[in-house]
Amino acid sequence: MIGEVERYLLNKIKEDGAIHMTLIDPEDVTPRSASTTAREAEECQSSAIMIGGTTLVSTMHLDKVVKAVKSVVEIPVILFPNNITGISKYADAIWFMSLLNSSDPYFIAGAQVLGAPLVRKLGLEPIPMGYIIVGEAGAVGVIGRACSIPHNKPELAASYALAAQYLGMRFVYLEAGSGAKQAVSKEMIRAVKNVLEVPLIVGGGIRTGQHAKEAVAAGADIVVTGTVLEESSSRKEIKERIMRIIEGIKEGVNRRYRR
Numbered sequence: 001m002i003g004e005v006e007r008y009l010l011n012k013i014k015e016d017g018a019i020h021m022t023l024i025d026p027e028d029v030t031p032r033s034a035s036t037t038a039r040e041a042e043e044c045q046s047s048a049i050m051i052g053g054t055t056l057v058s059t060m061h062l063d064k065v066v067k068a069v070k071s072v073v074e075i076p077v078i079l080f081p082n083n084i085t086g087i088s089k090y091a092d093a094i095w096f097m098s099l100l101n102s103s104d105p106y107f108i109a110g111a112q113v114l115g116a117p118l119v120r121k122l123g124l125e126p127i128p129m130g131y132i133i134v135g136e137a138g139a140v141g142v143i144g145r146a147c148s149i150p151h152n153k154p155e156l157a158a159s160y161a162l163a164a165q166y167l168g169m170r171f172v173y174l175e176a177g178s179g180a181k182q183a184v185s186k187e188m189i190r191a192v193k194n195v196l197e198v199p200l201i202v203g204g205g206i207r208t209g210q211h212a213k214e215a216v217a218a219g220a221d222i223v224v225t226g227t228v229l230e231e232s233s234s235r236k237e238i239k240e241r242i243m244r245i246i247e248g249i250k251e252g253v254n255r256r257y258r259r
Contacts, residue, residue, distance in 0.1 A: 135177065
């Protein structure tokens with residue numbers, strides 16, 4: 001059953017054509033700095049805050065970060081867990097995701113089996129998502145033991161995405177990895193979008209408005225950025241970078257509609 005946060009995301013995509021989400025890695029922030037980033041993101045019209053990362057972090061610190069973010073924003077706060085330790089009762093929803101191209105069954109279904117009862121107990125809204133690692137992948141590929149899809153094999157990514165949809169997952173995420181040197185290519189985004197009827201999320205290596213524009217023009221429904229904000233040294237710079245990304249998303253939507 002579709003919940004309130006998922007319905008909100010679908011409506012935003014329908015209204016705007018494509019949307020932006022800000023990713024905050026709890027390992028790299030204090031509760032105070034996380035709330036500052038989240039506040040700036042909301043003011044720039046980011047549609048939701050994702051909280052999660054690839055490295056391990058204490059659940060106590062995660063709770064503090066989520067609570068701090070929730071206290072300053074009205075947009076949804078969605079968990080992006082790397083394991084069952086990435087679950088916090090203070091969030092609005094959780095990407096209930098399967099790392100489809102992992103070589104380890106734990107990341108395909110094992111962690112989900114362990115986490116499902118806790119998600120239910122805490123009353124979090126689960127949003128089913130197929131997670132696909134592309135290219136160099138970085139830490140997420142290592143930790144998730146991913147058989148990463150080469151950038152020059154868009155048809156393989158499309159097959160994984162289609163399988164995710166047929167398995168009932170309601171979102172698909174193409175992930176190049178935090179801080180990736182190369183973002184997911186336009187060709188791969190286009191190939192995946194051509195077979196999907198569910199929203200497509202793209203993240204990793206998107207640092208500029210031009211990157212965001214190209215991703216959306218190729219078919220991305222949601223663009224996620226995180227590292228580009230972590231590299232910012234001030235509130236002003238955070239805001240400027242988010243605004244450039246979101247402006248690129250809007251330009252990408254316009255280009256898509258002109259075709």
